[in-house]
Amino acid sequence: MRIVTIIFTVLISIASVFADESDYTANIGKTPPMGWNSWNKFHRGISADIIREIADGAAKYKLNEAGYKYLVIDDAWQASGLGPNEELVADPNKFPDGIAPLVKYVRDRGFELGIYACPNKLTCAGFPGSLGHEKLHAKQFGDWGCMFLKYDFCPTRSGEIGLAYDEVVRRFRAMGDALHDQDPRIVYAICEKGHAGKINRRTRKHAGITTPVTLEERLKAFSWCADVGGVMWRTTGDISANWDRIMSIVDEQEGLACLSGPGAFNDPDMLEVGNGNLTEAENRAHFTLWCMLSAPLILGNDLREIPKDVLEIITNEELIALDQDLMCKQAKKVLDQGDIEYFVKPLADGDFAVCVLNRSGQSQDVVIDWSKLGLDKDAYTVRDPWARKDLGVVKKQLLCTIGSHDVFVVRLGEAK
Numbered sequence: 001m002r003i004v005t006i007i008f009t010v011l012i013s014i015a016s017v018f019a020d021e022s023d024y025t026a027n028i029g030k031t032p033p034m035g036w037n038s039w040n041k042f043h044r045g046i047s048a049d050i051i052r053e054i055a056d057g058a059a060k061y062k063l064n065e066a067g068y069k070y071l072v073i074d075d076a077w078q079a080s081g082l083g084p085n086e087e088l089v090a091d092p093n094k095f096p097d098g099i100a101p102l103v104k105y106v107r108d109r110g111f112e113l114g115i116y117a118c119p120n121k122l123t124c125a126g127f128p129g130s131l132g133h134e135k136l137h138a139k140q141f142g143d144w145g146c147m148f149l150k151y152d153f154c155p156t157r158s159g160e161i162g163l164a165y166d167e168v169v170r171r172f173r174a175m176g177d178a179l180h181d182q183d184p185r186i187v188y189a190i191c192e193k194g195h196a197g198k199i200n201r202r203t204r205k206h207a208g209i210t211t212p213v214t215l216e217e218r219l220k221a222f223s224w225c226a227d228v229g230g231v232m233w234r235t236t237g238d239i240s241a242n243w244d245r246i247m248s249i250v251d252e253q254e255g256l257a258c259l260s261g262p263g264a265f266n267d268p269d270m271l272e273v274g275n276g277n278l279t280e281a282e283n284r285a286h287f288t289l290w291c292m293l294s295a296p297l298i299l300g301n302d303l304r305e306i307p308k309d310v311l312e313i314i315t316n317e318e319l320i321a322l323d324q325d326l327m328c329k330q331a332k333k334v335l336d337q338g339d340i341e342y343f344v345k346p347l348a349d350g351d352f353a354v355c356v357l358n359r360s361g362q363s364q365d366v367v368i369d370w371s372k373l374g375l376d377k378d379a380y381t382v383r384d385p386w387a388r389k390d391l392g393v394v395k396k397q398l399l400c401t402i403g404s405h406d407v408f409v410v411r412l413g414e415a416k
């Protein structure tokens with residue numbers, strides 16, 4: 001009997017060694033990664049000083065306690081050319097001491113540093129890419145102590161628009177393998193935006209394709225991302241701090257829920273909450289929808305001074321709990337009434353999150369009918385996570401008024 005147990009144990013350990021080898025994402029980013037990225041607010045205007053101030057702000061507002069972890073330096077941190085051994089070099093004016101001291105600075109404040117690179121000759125902002133130098137550059141990132149890499153495909157700059165699907169996947173796999181060998185805990189954030197699958201607007205135009213993108217094409221376009229080690233992958237072109245753009249990105253997520261799950265997430269792009277002229281309602285709706293989608297929550301605002309209303313939105317622990325739910329289910333749109341749309345997200349404890357979105361320019365009275373959302377119980381306990389209020393047991397229908405460009409969210413539990 002003992003021998004049988006020992007053989008069984010040995011077999012299990014061998015199996016888990018192999019599982020570890022083949023499954024890149026076994027232990028990282030099980031729930032959607034959370035952090036901040038420099039691009040949306042600062043674009044090319046970044047420097048070591050700014051990153052330090054951002055880390056100070058993130059610590060001052062205790063964003064790590066809310067779950068935010070990675071502070072990511074986006075494009076334009078590099079010098080204009082590679083170094084003598086083809087290594088990446090930080091711009092000596094913007095980052096005079098290089099990247100490694102920033103890793104320590106950020107870590108001392110409770111965060112991890114992330115960085116940006118590109119599988120082309122040039123990055124989107126025209127700095128040197130990592131094509132052909134994946135191992136060397138991954139080693140640099142690992143040696144510096146970076147724990148997150150955004151790897152951004154930029155065909156336009158490098159004259160590579162229309163590159164074959166297999167070649168694009170090969171390039172992302174090369175960096176995925178290199179990072180995995182370097183340190184499997186590094187979060188690999190793929191930013192390919194549907195070029196290989198020819199669903200990207202620019203690539204499609206270049207290829208002369210005029211038909212609308214089908215769901216099958218969209219699924220194929222991102223089907224390889226988890227397989228090459230991606231913990232998250234951009235499903236759209238760039239976001240901007242504009243309501244219509246945020247809405248079009250939400251539309252683009254439809255049908256993609258089946259690709260997403262623990263350790264592997266569709267990424268509708270970084271948050272614009274607190275940027276531009278978005279109203280408080282728009283900020284709240286944008287944040288809520290990203291939480292419903294189990295999207296990575298990568299802030300894009302200026303963390304040095306955060307207005308109270310913005311801070312309350314990005315640190316609402318009940319909303320963040322929906323995003324970080326262990327089942328990692330991306331919400332599906334279950335009912336579309338034109339300007340009013342209903343999303344449902346099943347949660348690990350058996351609850352459901354329901355979000356009603358008002359896309360119109362006026363406030364709207366809405367009846368939320370459980371049966372029309374595919375919910376099979378007659379009555380649920382209802383909690384409003386924005387108001388932080390229990391609404392008691394509600395039978396069949398809930399009436400609410402939703403302001404323009406706003407959402408109404410409820411967490412539904414079993415009524416005993």
Ligand code: GLA
Pocket residue numbers: 039074075123124125152191237238
């Ligand atoms: C692309 C990406 C953006 C940002 C810029 C940087 O446009 O999609 O998120 O990283 O490049 O140049």
